[in-house]
Every structure is written in C-alpha cells, then in structure tokens.
Amino acid sequence: MKVKNVALSEQTIANEIPAFCQKWKICQFSLFCPALPVAWEAGNSGVSQSAGSSIGVLVNFEPDIHPTSCDLVQMRDELTSILGQTVCLLPKEAIEQSENYIRRQQILDAAIVVYDSGCCHLSEPPELTNPLTAAEQEQALLLDVLIACQRIQRYTSDICWEQFQTCDCTLLQDATVRQLELIGEAIKQISQTTKTQHPEIPWSVIIDVCDCLTCEEHQAEAETIWQAVEQGIPRLIRYIEPLVWPGVPIPPSSDYVSSSLISEPA
Missing domain, CATH: 1.20.120 (Four Helix Bundle (Hemerythrin (Met), subunit A))
Known part of the structure; x- marks a missing residue:
C-alpha cells in the first residue's frame, strides 16, 4: 500500500544528499517509510530517533567510521532540514542486528537506495510503501x-x-x-x-x-x-x-x- 510520495527535488537527490553522505562518510543512503506512529524501529540500538517521524533513513558508514550519539542527533537534524520532513535516522547495521525479525526484514526489503558508493540511484522522487501491514x-x-x-x-x-x-x-x-x-x-x-x-x-x-x-x-x-x-x-x-x-x-x-x-x- 502506497502511503506517500516523497517530495524530494532534483537538487536534493543530485546534490544535497550526496554532499551529506560525503560529509559524514556514508557509503549507502536509503529511504523507508516508518511503520509505526512512534519510531520503534531503533529498538535498543541507542541511535537517534524521532517520535512521529514521517520518513525513515538507513545509512551505512564507511569502514572504521563509528559516529557518536551526538553525531547521529546532528545528522538527523541536518536531514530534517534537507528533506523538509521529520526523520527517523538508523544505521543499517542496527536494523540488521535487530532481534525483531518481523520489522527487520520488512524494513530492509522496503528500503529504497538513493545513494550508493558515490553514485545517485534515483533521478526522481521515490514512492515509499508501508513496510508492514x-x-x-x-x-x-x-x-x-x-x-x-x-x-x-x-x-x-x-x-x-x-x-x-x-x-x-x-x-x-x-x-x-x-x-x-x-x-x-x-x-x-x-x-x-x-x-x-x-x-x-x-x-x-x-x-x-x-x-x-x-x-x-x-x-x-x-x-x-x-x-x-x-x-x-x-x-x-x-x-x-x-x-x-x-x-x-x-x-x-x-x-x-x-x-x-x-x-x-x-
């Protein structure tokens, strides 16, 4: 079930997201639709999250890059400004290691890659679907x-x-x-x-x-x-x-x- 069209401009896809990823040493950037009103996706990972987030972001960092909690909060705030929506920011590794196999698999399957290893993978705004019924x-x-x-x-x-x-x-x-x-x-x-x-x-x-x-x-x-x-x-x-x-x-x-x-x- 489609729940929203993500209103990203061509400039955001082509310039702002790549610049953000290069700044924070992110090798892969994906979008997903948070399934719950409260961002439970983070579970106990200790990563930055925002209640009532309208868009989810999964990020993979370059090898040997280990951001602090303060870094993640700053990244989330920057993304909220860039995307114009409240953001639930999660390291992909946190989801991959989640004990909740239901949410883990659905989020990983539904996530849309926007940026990967220096290349943009989208030319137009993506349509996100709710990963969970x-x-x-x-x-x-x-x-x-x-x-x-x-x-x-x-x-x-x-x-x-x-x-x-x-x-x-x-x-x-x-x-x-x-x-x-x-x-x-x-x-x-x-x-x-x-x-x-x-x-x-x-x-x-x-x-x-x-x-x-x-x-x-x-x-x-x-x-x-x-x-x-x-x-x-x-x-x-x-x-x-x-x-x-x-x-x-x-x-x-x-x-x-x-x-x-x-x-x-x-």
Whole structure:
C-alpha cells in the first residue's frame, strides 16, 4: 500500500544528499517509510530517533567510521532540514542486528537506495510503501514486548535479590527499568481489538505499572522492580508467546486475570 510520495527535488537527490553522505562518510543512503506512529524501529540500538517521524533513513558508514550519539542527533537534524520532513535516522547495521525479525526484514526489503558508493540511484522522487501491514505491525509490537521480557530475564538470570538491591547493581536496575519502559510503550501501541480478544491479560494494569516504575518523578525502589522481574515478567512471557507464535498453548485465564505485572509477595 502506497502511503506517500516523497517530495524530494532534483537538487536534493543530485546534490544535497550526496554532499551529506560525503560529509559524514556514508557509503549507502536509503529511504523507508516508518511503520509505526512512534519510531520503534531503533529498538535498543541507542541511535537517534524521532517520535512521529514521517520518513525513515538507513545509512551505512564507511569502514572504521563509528559516529557518536551526538553525531547521529546532528545528522538527523541536518536531514530534517534537507528533506523538509521529520526523520527517523538508523544505521543499517542496527536494523540488521535487530532481534525483531518481523520489522527487520520488512524494513530492509522496503528500503529504497538513493545513494550508493558515490553514485545517485534515483533521478526522481521515490514512492515509499508501508513496510508492514496492520497485522504485521501488531505482531512486531507483541514481539517487542516479548523481546524486552526476555532481555530482563537474561539480565537477572544469575543474580539474587540481595545482589540486585546493592549499589553495584544500579546499572542493572536502570537497564531493567528501560526494558519495562519499552514493554509499556509497546503495549500502548497494540490495537484495542487485540486487547479485547485477550481479556485474560490486564493490559491497562501493565501499562500503569510500567509507567509508575519508569516515571522520573517516581523513582521505583529496587524491591518493587525486583517483584516485577520475579513475578510479573515470567507470567507475561507465558501470555505473549502464544500471540507471537500461534499454536503455543495458553494457560487458563484464571491463572492471570486477577494478577498484575507486579504481584503481592506471598
């Protein structure tokens, strides 16, 4: 489904984009259509992104070029000025390494190369298509939730509560909270249809808990985070897995319907 015509002038294609690529040592520059209202394409790569971006840009850098986060922010701002649209800027390598195989493959397949190794590949503005159907967007968001849950489990698999609460684990606590934030934000984007079809999952409660844990004005105590890790995350995984991979049996709804992401300790 075509969603937009990219309004790029001949000068932009022939001059401005090549000049931008040469300045930042970019060997390949491609355009794609961001699939979601919030630019989730970047995932946890730490690259520059912009909420509500109207155009996506994939860039490959020359060998041994490793831009900083500040560089990426500056590049995104320059591209916003050049293209006249808000930009989601992603190193292609970040997408290629993404754990979300649904979004990864669709973006790579749909991206249109504009500039490659010093040569322009377009003579007129491209027509971008949405890389994901509505159903695929839904699956990608559910997979985002599952990936974040699994990362939390990996982060905390070899430690106990006593270790988690120490000052030495501050970075681990921060990393865990970041994944909880991603869970909450992904669930906010999941359609009401899916939520209605699966009332056994307290979607709104999970969002509220994740928002509470990640709110800067409400810094969560380590014990509260640990309760979510130990009790809520394994339960959430059991309910999200069948939605991502149909055919996996769903536990009885009574096992989860009255629970929140954080359960009261026994």
